Amino acid sequence: MSTNQEHKERSSADGEVDGDRFEDHVTECPECGGRLEANEARGETTCASCGLVVEDDAIDYGPEWRAFNPQESKDKARTGAPMTESLHDRGLSTVIGYGGRDAGGQRISSGTRHRIYRMRRLHRQASFRSGSERNLAQAITEIKRLAAALDVSDDVADQAIRIYRRASDADLIRGRSIDGMSAAALYTSCRLNGIPRDLDLVARSSHVDRRTLHRTYRTLTHELDIKVPLFRAIDHVPRFASGLELSAQLESRAMGLVRIAEDEGLTSGRAPTSIAAASVLAVAKEADVDITQKQVAETTSVSEVTLRHRLRELEPLLDRVEVDA
């Protein structure tokens, strides 16, 4: 492995062409500011003091995708044709081609064509190896439909399909509807990706009632050991604030209020949305914004009663919110 060696030599040979690119080379560690040294054998540059590996290669040998955790890295890594989760066999199975020519471009005789036609039919039937494969194909259809209805990205849908696959492998589908599990998988995927689609919305878009959906979601995350990061109150503030058309100042003030509430332990056991909603309402009221409990209740899906409860707890804390953040 002498890639690094090679391009170093080349750059000094015809410095004019490559000079620009190499001039703004990093010479200090972006992490600790330490001195960088080249490791020729491994084709990488590392920081002498902290050991950070700095990408230093004219050609990027890395994948074009980014992985944010080891699981994703495993999931996304691939060699060969791109896989897609959107086909029940991940698009990896053999497909017998149409078109009347063979690989060499020669026309295929009509007798041969007929044989190929029969082969194609048998092959297609054999592609669904089992009932679960057929179910998977159906689940994928449903997940994609839901994803489109909820306007979530293909990545999220793909992850949902992966989750469904795991559920299928773990024999979690038995006794549950495919659509229900599909919806639960998609909801889980949304949660994992921090996409705010709440249970109600997903339930309404699928023909699964909220209760069942949540039950399925619970067994899903539980049985598959999926750790879903909990939404915190503060996560909801921006959404609520913009939904109510509050200024950025009020939004950050609401966040400040949420933080203090957390410090005071007022948040444990309470629905995060209720804290967020009440904080937004509290700061809006304080700033004499024309806003009613009812409006807040509607845009946040938190009942007015709960809003009042939280408001009562939060309003005394308002004067402790720092002015600037």
Add this chain to the structure above:
DNA sequence: ATGGTTTTTACTGCGTC
């Protein structure tokens, strides 16, 4: 299944515009 907790639903009373 159970019990403790929070949230929601439904309803009522009060003050204001």
Add this chain to the structure above:
DNA sequence: GACGCGGTAAAAACCAT
């Protein structure tokens, strides 16, 4: 009188056991 707001009681939902 409609509306916003505050409260209560009971039901429902949630969570850990």
